[in-house]
Amino acid sequence: MIDMVVNSVWLAGLMFAIGTLGVMIHRHPVIIFMCIELMLNAANLALVAFNRHHFSPAWRTMDGQIYAFLIIVIAAAEVAVGLAIIVALFKHRTRVDIDEINFLKR
Amino acid sequence: MAEIFTPQVVNLIVRGGLMIFVLLTTFAYLTYTERRILSFFQWRLGPNRVGPQGLLQPLADGVKTALKQEMVPRKADKVLYFLAPTLTLSASFTTFALIPVGEQVALSSVPVAILFFLGLSSMAAYGLILAGWSSQSKYPFLGSLRTCAQVISYELALGLCLLVPIMITGSLNINDFGMMYRSENWNWAYLVVLAPAAILFLISSLAETGRTPFDLPECEAEIVAGYHTEYSSMKYAMFPMGEYIAMVAMSAMVVHMLLGGYHMNLGFVDLTYWAGTWTAGPPEAWGWGAYGDAISLTGKGFSTTMTFIVKLFLLIFTFMWIRATFPRLRYDQLMRFGWKWLLPATLVLIFATAILTAIIGPVQAPAVDSAAQAAMEVTLNARH
Amino acid sequence: MFGYAWLMIAFPLIGAAINGFLGKKINNKKISGWLGTAMLAGSFATALAVFFDYQSRGLQGAERFVEVPGWTWIAIQGMSERYLHIDFALLIDPLSVTMMLFITGISMLIHMYSTEYMSHDEGLPRFFTYLNLFVAMMLILILGANIPMMFVGWEGVGLCSYLLIGFWYRNMENAKCGMKAFITNRVGDFGILIGLFMIFQQFDAYFRMHGMTEASALDFKDILLNANAVLSVMSPADALFIALFLFLGACGKSAQFPLHIWLPDAMAGPTPVSALIHAATMVTSGVYMVTRLNPVFSANETSGFIVACIGAGTAFMAATIALTQNDIKKVLAYSTVSQLGYMFLACGVGAYWVAIFHVITHAFFKACLFLGSGSVIHGMHEEQDTRHMGGLAKYMPITYWTFVISTFAIAGIFPLAGFFSKDEILWQVAIWDSQFKGAASFLYWLALFTALMTAFYMGRVTWKTFLGKPRWTAEFKKKHHHPHESHLPMTIPLMVLATMAVISGAILFTPGWMTGGEPREPLAHFLDVSAGGPEGLMLYAGGTGAMDAQIHGEHAEPAHGEDAGHGAEEAQGDGHAAHHEPFMLLGGSVTSTEMIMAFGSVLIALIMLILSNRRYTGDYDPKKKAAQKAFGPLYAFSYNKWYIDEIYNNILVRPGVWLSSKAWQIFDVRLIDGIVNGVAKVLGALGELIRPVQTGFVRNYMLYLLAGAVMFMLINMWSYLLGGAS
Amino acid sequence: MDGQLLAWWVLAIVGSLSAVMMVLSRNPVHSVLYLVANFLTLVGIYFLLSAPMMAVVQFVVYAGAIMILFLFVVMFFMSPEARRWLRPEIKSQWVFGTLLTVMMLTVVYISLFTSGRVNQGELEMGRPTIAMAGAAENPREELGHPAGLGVRMFSYHALPFEIAGLLLLAALLGAVLVARDERSEGRQHLAHEFEKAEEAVAEEVQA
Structure with missing residues (x-):
C-alpha cells in the first residue's frame, strides 16, 4: 500500500505543476483562480498522503488532514473575495483580461 | 475474476437493482398520485381513463415519452446537453443509496452519509445549471441562473438544519438518527429543537428540489419552462424523474429527522419490532445461504421498512398538499426569505440545540460508534 | 477567614x-x-x-x-x-x-x-x-x-x-x-x-x-517572621542601605x-x-511603610538616628516656615510637614507604635483643620489669604469652635489628642537608649522648640482668621456683605472630627503619671507584633517564654506569660520604667520627670497661644508689617521657605533643561533623524533602480514568483544532494 | 496489482487528464467542469488514502459549493461575444511558463525520487502499515475518523480553527463589500475613481 501513498505525492506534484502552468498562460481571471484552486488541492493531496504515511499505532496523528481542512477554509475565503473582486471588475469593464488590471503600473 | 463477485458484491448489485426498480416504479406512480391529488384539491377528476381509475396512466405516459421525437438545438453544447439530465438523475438515485429504509435495510452505511447527502444534492444542481447553459438559449439560461442562485442560497439552511440531529446524536451517520428514537434514548425535550429543524428542512428542501412554492427555475409565466425548455422526449423525462426522487429522498430525510425513522416509538410503548415477531425467521433459514442477505425484508427488516414507508408517504403527501395550496413566490421574495429569515432561524436553532444538549446531554448510544466502525471496516478492509 | x-x-x-x-x-x-x-x-x-x-x-x-x-x-x-x-x-x-x-x-x-x-x-x-x-x-x-x-x-x-x-x-x-x-x-x-x-x-x-x-x-508575613534571623546575618552596611533607600521613598x-x-x-x-x-492619609503611608518594615530600621542604630534627625530637622524647618505664611492652607501644609517630621522622629527612635499613634491623632485634628479652612474658604468665596480675613467667629461659629479645638489639639493642650501623642514622642526621644544618646537630647530640645513654634503659628492662623477686626476686601464686602456658615454636610464632619480630636488621644493612651502606676496603652498592646520593633517580633519567634527570657533575664519561667499579649505589655511597660535610664529632671523618679516634662510643654504651648492671641487680635493690621521690620532677614528667610525651591531650580532644573535641549538638538535632530532620512533616501534610490521590473502584468509577477521558487528549490536540492552524497 | 491500486491508477489518470484539459480548454465552462471532474477523482483518492472525512469535505465544499460558484460566475459573464476577446495567450509567457514549470516539476521529482530511495529501506522494514494501524481499540483513533478529527480540531488545533472562522467572517464581509450594488454610495465613488483612471489612461495614450 506504500505504492499508493508515494504515488499520490507524485500525482500531487504533477497537479501542482499543471496548475502553475495554467496560472502562467491564462488571461481569464476566473480560470487563473481555478488553477490556483488546483494547486491548493495538490497541496492537500500531498498532506493527506503524508498523513497516511506517518500514521501509526504509536503516533496516531491526523495533523495532515487537519491542515488540509484549514487550507480548504482558506481557499473558500479566497474564492469568496476573489470572485467578488472579479464580479466587481466585470461590472465596470465589458471585457475581463488579466492584463488590463494594471492600474498600479499606470 | 471470480473473487470480484463475492457475496457482498452480489448483495450490493442485487440491492441496487432492486432499489432502482422500486424507485422508478415509485416515480411513475407518484406522478399519477400527484395528478390525482391535485385534481382532488382543485375540484376536478384527473387521469382516470387508462385502466381502472387511470392506474395504467403512468405506463402509457412512459411509452409515449420514450417514443417521442428527439430534438437537439443546433447551437447546443452537445456533450453537456446530454450530460446534464444524466447528472441530475444519477445524483438523485445515489442520494437514495445513503438512506436506510429499515433496520438493516440500506444500500450502504457510510460514516459521513449526511455530508454525502448534501454533496449529492448540489451535484444534482450541476445538472440543472448545465442543462440551462448547454441549451444556448435565453430562457433556459435564465432558468439555470435562477437555479444556481436558489440552490446555493438554500443549501446552507438545509445543511444547518441537519446539524440539529447531528448534534443530538453525535454522529454523521443517518442510521444513528434512529438510535435517538429508541425508547431508551428518547427524550421529549428533543422535540423542542427537532420539530422546528425538520420543518425548516422541509421548507428548504422544497427550494432545493425546485418545487412549489419555490419552483422559480421553471416558472412558466416568465421563462417558459426554465432550464428544460429545450429538452424533449426521454431526456426531458429524466428531469421530473430526478426531481421526484429527490423529493422522496428529502422526505425520507425528514422522516429520519423528526418522525422517528423506521422506529415506532410512541413514548409509552415501542412498537418498532412488533411485526417482526410473527414473520419468518432469519434469511439463512430460507436456504439462500449468504446470498439471502440480499432480500432481508423479513423479521425486523420487514416491520421497520413498512413503518418507514408509511411515514414516507405521509411526508410526500405533505409535499403535494403544499403544491396544491401555496402560490409561487417572487424571486426577490425567495432570496429575502432564504437569507434573512431561514438562515438566521437555523442559526438560532443550532444555538438552542447546543444549549439543550448541554443540559440533557446527547444520545449515548453504544451503537453510534459500532455503526461507524462497521463502515470504517468497509472502507479500510477493502484495501487488502 | x-x-x-x-x-x-x-x-x-x-x-x-x-x-x-x-x-x-x-x-x-x-x-x-x-x-x-x-x-x-x-x-x-x-x-x-x-x-x-x-x-x-x-x-x-x-x-x-x-x-x-x-x-x-x-x-x-x-x-x-x-x-x-x-x-x-x-x-x-x-x-x-x-x-x-x-x-x-x-x-x-x-x-x-x-x-x-x-x-x-x-x-x-x-x-x-x-x-x-x-x-x-x-x-x-x-x-x-x-x-x-x-x-x-x-x-x-x-x-x-x-x-x-x-x-x-x-x-x-x-x-x-x-x-x-x-x-x-x-x-x-x-x-x-x-x-x-x-x-x-x-x-x-x-x-x-x-x-x-x-x-x-516578597511576602510581608514571611519577611517579618524571619526578619530577626535574616537581619542577624546580614552585613550592617546592607541593613543601613536598605533602611536609607526605603527612607528616601518614605521622604x-x-x-x-x-x-x-x-x-x-x-x-x-x-x-x-x-x-x-x-x-490625613496618603502622606502617612511613608510612616506606614517604615512601621511595616520596622525590623529593617531597628536593625541598625545609625539608620534610626538618620531617620530621627531628618524627622526632627524637617519638623523644625517646616515650623519656621509656617510662622510667616499668609495663605491659610499653606500654613496648614507646612504644619503637616512638621507633624510628619514628628512621626519620623518617633520612628527613628524605635517607637513605632507612637508614630502610628501620632498618625491617628494627627489625622483627626489635621483633617478637622483642613476641612475648617475649607469651610472658611467656602464661606469667604474662594479667599485664602488670612490677611483679608478676621472676625469670622461671629459668622461661622461651628467652624470657629471646631477649628479652635483642633488648634488646641495640635498645640498639645491637655487633655486633647495632640497632647498625648506629641508628648509621648518627646518622651520616647528623651528615653532613647542608643549610641547616639547625646545627640538624641539635642533632638529632644529641637522637637520641644518645634512644639513651641507649632503652638504659635497655629494660634496665629486661628486668631488671624477668626478674631480681630474684619479685614475683608472691598470687593468681597460689596458682593457678599459677610461670610456665611456652611451647611450641615460640611459641619457634621467638622464636629465629628473635632470630637475625635478631643477624645482619641486619651482613649488610645494614658501615660503612667496619670494612672498613677503602669501606663494604660491599648494601642501599643494591639500593635505588639506589627510595631513593636525587634522585641515585638520575638513574640512569635520563639514563644513568649523565650522573649521573656530575653527581656527579663533573671526570671525566665515559661509559666510567667500565658499569652503573647501579656508579654507585649511587659515589654512595653518595661520600656517605660525599668530598663532605660533616661535623664532625670530635678533628680526625681521617672514618673515625676515625665509629668514635669508634660506640664512644661503644655505651659509653653499655652503661653504661645496666648501670645499669638495678643499679637493678632485687637488692633492688628498686616499692612504695618511689624514682624517683617522686626526680624528682617530671618523673616525673609522663613517667608521664602528657606529658598529651597530656588536652590533646586538653579542646581537641578535649569541644567536639566539645558541638557535635554542639547540632547534633542544633537541626538534627535542630527543623528536619529539623519539615519531615518538617510535610510529613506537610499531606499528611494534603490526603488527607482528596480522600478522597470514592475510591468503591471500579473502574469509577469507570477513568472518572477515561480522563477524565485524554482531557484530556491534548486539550491535546496543542491545542498540536499550534496549532503546525501557525503 | 490489487483492486485498490487499480482504482487509484484509474482515478489518477482521469484526474491528471482532466487537470490538463482544464488548462488547455478554451471554453471556461468546460474548464470548470474539468476541474470538477478532477476534484471528484480526488474524492476517490482520499477515500483510498483512508481519509473519508476529507473526501466528503472535498466533495461538499469544493465540488459542491465552490465550483458551483465558479460556474455561476463564469456563466454569468460568458456572453457570446466573450469568445472574441478571449485572445490566445502570449507566446513568451507560454515559453517561459512551460520552461519554469517543467524545471520545477523536475526538481520536485528528483527530490521525491532521491528521498524515496533514501527512505525505501525504512519504508519496507519498519514502518507500520495501515493493517496494523487499523486495529485501534477505540474507533475514534482510526485515521480520518470524523469524531477523532473533530476532537483534535477542537483541542490541539483550536486556535487555528478559531482563526479560520474569523478569516471566513472577514472574507464574507469583504465579499459583500466588494461586490455590493452600484447604487450604494461607496460603489459610486469607486466607479468614479475607475472612470478617472480610465480617462487618465486614455489621455496618456493620446499623448
Whole structure:
C-alpha cells in the first residue's frame, strides 16, 4: 500500500505543476483562480498522503488532514473575495483580461 | 475474476437493482398520485381513463415519452446537453443509496452519509445549471441562473438544519438518527429543537428540489419552462424523474429527522419490532445461504421498512398538499426569505440545540460508534 | 477567614467605576456625591466588622498575621525548583487594621463634606471617581500582603494625588503643581524600589540558603517572621542601605526634608483633597511603610538616628516656615510637614507604635483643620489669604469652635489628642537608649522648640482668621456683605472630627503619671507584633517564654506569660520604667520627670497661644508689617521657605533643561533623524533602480514568483544532494 | 496489482487528464467542469488514502459549493461575444511558463525520487502499515475518523480553527463589500475613481 501513498505525492506534484502552468498562460481571471484552486488541492493531496504515511499505532496523528481542512477554509475565503473582486471588475469593464488590471503600473 | 463477485458484491448489485426498480416504479406512480391529488384539491377528476381509475396512466405516459421525437438545438453544447439530465438523475438515485429504509435495510452505511447527502444534492444542481447553459438559449439560461442562485442560497439552511440531529446524536451517520428514537434514548425535550429543524428542512428542501412554492427555475409565466425548455422526449423525462426522487429522498430525510425513522416509538410503548415477531425467521433459514442477505425484508427488516414507508408517504403527501395550496413566490421574495429569515432561524436553532444538549446531554448510544466502525471496516478492509 | 475584607476595597472601586463610566450619564451631582459617600460608608462598616472580628478571635503570636487569599497574580517559573509566586492577597494584622479603620472613617467624612463643598463644580463625578479610586488604592497599599501589592497601592495613591492636585487642570499653575508632586515622588520611588529590591535579594538569598522553599521574599508575613534571623546575618552596611533607600521613598511620599517641596504646592487641589490625601492619609503611608518594615530600621542604630534627625530637622524647618505664611492652607501644609517630621522622629527612635499613634491623632485634628479652612474658604468665596480675613467667629461659629479645638489639639493642650501623642514622642526621644544618646537630647530640645513654634503659628492662623477686626476686601464686602456658615454636610464632619480630636488621644493612651502606676496603652498592646520593633517580633519567634527570657533575664519561667499579649505589655511597660535610664529632671523618679516634662510643654504651648492671641487680635493690621521690620532677614528667610525651591531650580532644573535641549538638538535632530532620512533616501534610490521590473502584468509577477521558487528549490536540492552524497 | 491500486491508477489518470484539459480548454465552462471532474477523482483518492472525512469535505465544499460558484460566475459573464476577446495567450509567457514549470516539476521529482530511495529501506522494514494501524481499540483513533478529527480540531488545533472562522467572517464581509450594488454610495465613488483612471489612461495614450 506504500505504492499508493508515494504515488499520490507524485500525482500531487504533477497537479501542482499543471496548475502553475495554467496560472502562467491564462488571461481569464476566473480560470487563473481555478488553477490556483488546483494547486491548493495538490497541496492537500500531498498532506493527506503524508498523513497516511506517518500514521501509526504509536503516533496516531491526523495533523495532515487537519491542515488540509484549514487550507480548504482558506481557499473558500479566497474564492469568496476573489470572485467578488472579479464580479466587481466585470461590472465596470465589458471585457475581463488579466492584463488590463494594471492600474498600479499606470 | 471470480473473487470480484463475492457475496457482498452480489448483495450490493442485487440491492441496487432492486432499489432502482422500486424507485422508478415509485416515480411513475407518484406522478399519477400527484395528478390525482391535485385534481382532488382543485375540484376536478384527473387521469382516470387508462385502466381502472387511470392506474395504467403512468405506463402509457412512459411509452409515449420514450417514443417521442428527439430534438437537439443546433447551437447546443452537445456533450453537456446530454450530460446534464444524466447528472441530475444519477445524483438523485445515489442520494437514495445513503438512506436506510429499515433496520438493516440500506444500500450502504457510510460514516459521513449526511455530508454525502448534501454533496449529492448540489451535484444534482450541476445538472440543472448545465442543462440551462448547454441549451444556448435565453430562457433556459435564465432558468439555470435562477437555479444556481436558489440552490446555493438554500443549501446552507438545509445543511444547518441537519446539524440539529447531528448534534443530538453525535454522529454523521443517518442510521444513528434512529438510535435517538429508541425508547431508551428518547427524550421529549428533543422535540423542542427537532420539530422546528425538520420543518425548516422541509421548507428548504422544497427550494432545493425546485418545487412549489419555490419552483422559480421553471416558472412558466416568465421563462417558459426554465432550464428544460429545450429538452424533449426521454431526456426531458429524466428531469421530473430526478426531481421526484429527490423529493422522496428529502422526505425520507425528514422522516429520519423528526418522525422517528423506521422506529415506532410512541413514548409509552415501542412498537418498532412488533411485526417482526410473527414473520419468518432469519434469511439463512430460507436456504439462500449468504446470498439471502440480499432480500432481508423479513423479521425486523420487514416491520421497520413498512413503518418507514408509511411515514414516507405521509411526508410526500405533505409535499403535494403544499403544491396544491401555496402560490409561487417572487424571486426577490425567495432570496429575502432564504437569507434573512431561514438562515438566521437555523442559526438560532443550532444555538438552542447546543444549549439543550448541554443540559440533557446527547444520545449515548453504544451503537453510534459500532455503526461507524462497521463502515470504517468497509472502507479500510477493502484495501487488502 | 477574613474573605469579606475584600469588600473594603471593592466598595470604593465600584463607586469609582460607576462615577467614572456613568457619571456623565447620571448627570446628577447629588447622586454622584452621595453614591461615593455611601460606598465609603460600606467600606467603613466592613473595616469595623474586620476590626471586631479580629479582636474577638483573640489571635496570638504569629497567628496575628492573617493572610486573606485572593488570586494568583504573578507566577514565574524560575531556573531552579523555587519560583516566584505572588498572590493578590490581603494581610490583616494589627497595623493594617489600625490604618484601615481611620482611613475609611475619615475618608467617609471627607466624602460627605465634599458633596457640599464641590456641589458647585462641574467635574463633581470626576472628583468622586478620583477620590474613591484613591481610597481603594490606599487600602491596597496598607492591606497588601506583599511588597508588589504595596507598591501598586503606593503608585496608585501617587497617581490619584496627581490627578486631584491638578483637578482644576485648566489653570496651568495647578497642573504644574500636580507635575511637581509627581516628579518629586518619582525621586522617592527610585529609592523605595532599590530598597525593596535589596530586601528581596537579601531575604531570597537567605531563604534559598536555608531551603525554605515555602517562604517568599516578597511576602510581608514571611519577611517579618524571619526578619530577626535574616537581619542577624546580614552585613550592617546592607541593613543601613536598605533602611536609607526605603527612607528616601518614605521622604518622597511623606514630604520629608529633601523632598518636602511638593506638599505645600499640592494645596492647589480642592480643600477636601488636601484634608484627605495631603494631611490625613496618603502622606502617612511613608510612616506606614517604615512601621511595616520596622525590623529593617531597628536593625541598625545609625539608620534610626538618620531617620530621627531628618524627622526632627524637617519638623523644625517646616515650623519656621509656617510662622510667616499668609495663605491659610499653606500654613496648614507646612504644619503637616512638621507633624510628619514628628512621626519620623518617633520612628527613628524605635517607637513605632507612637508614630502610628501620632498618625491617628494627627489625622483627626489635621483633617478637622483642613476641612475648617475649607469651610472658611467656602464661606469667604474662594479667599485664602488670612490677611483679608478676621472676625469670622461671629459668622461661622461651628467652624470657629471646631477649628479652635483642633488648634488646641495640635498645640498639645491637655487633655486633647495632640497632647498625648506629641508628648509621648518627646518622651520616647528623651528615653532613647542608643549610641547616639547625646545627640538624641539635642533632638529632644529641637522637637520641644518645634512644639513651641507649632503652638504659635497655629494660634496665629486661628486668631488671624477668626478674631480681630474684619479685614475683608472691598470687593468681597460689596458682593457678599459677610461670610456665611456652611451647611450641615460640611459641619457634621467638622464636629465629628473635632470630637475625635478631643477624645482619641486619651482613649488610645494614658501615660503612667496619670494612672498613677503602669501606663494604660491599648494601642501599643494591639500593635505588639506589627510595631513593636525587634522585641515585638520575638513574640512569635520563639514563644513568649523565650522573649521573656530575653527581656527579663533573671526570671525566665515559661509559666510567667500565658499569652503573647501579656508579654507585649511587659515589654512595653518595661520600656517605660525599668530598663532605660533616661535623664532625670530635678533628680526625681521617672514618673515625676515625665509629668514635669508634660506640664512644661503644655505651659509653653499655652503661653504661645496666648501670645499669638495678643499679637493678632485687637488692633492688628498686616499692612504695618511689624514682624517683617522686626526680624528682617530671618523673616525673609522663613517667608521664602528657606529658598529651597530656588536652590533646586538653579542646581537641578535649569541644567536639566539645558541638557535635554542639547540632547534633542544633537541626538534627535542630527543623528536619529539623519539615519531615518538617510535610510529613506537610499531606499528611494534603490526603488527607482528596480522600478522597470514592475510591468503591471500579473502574469509577469507570477513568472518572477515561480522563477524565485524554482531557484530556491534548486539550491535546496543542491545542498540536499550534496549532503546525501557525503 | 490489487483492486485498490487499480482504482487509484484509474482515478489518477482521469484526474491528471482532466487537470490538463482544464488548462488547455478554451471554453471556461468546460474548464470548470474539468476541474470538477478532477476534484471528484480526488474524492476517490482520499477515500483510498483512508481519509473519508476529507473526501466528503472535498466533495461538499469544493465540488459542491465552490465550483458551483465558479460556474455561476463564469456563466454569468460568458456572453457570446466573450469568445472574441478571449485572445490566445502570449507566446513568451507560454515559453517561459512551460520552461519554469517543467524545471520545477523536475526538481520536485528528483527530490521525491532521491528521498524515496533514501527512505525505501525504512519504508519496507519498519514502518507500520495501515493493517496494523487499523486495529485501534477505540474507533475514534482510526485515521480520518470524523469524531477523532473533530476532537483534535477542537483541542490541539483550536486556535487555528478559531482563526479560520474569523478569516471566513472577514472574507464574507469583504465579499459583500466588494461586490455590493452600484447604487450604494461607496460603489459610486469607486466607479468614479475607475472612470478617472480610465480617462487618465486614455489621455496618456493620446499623448
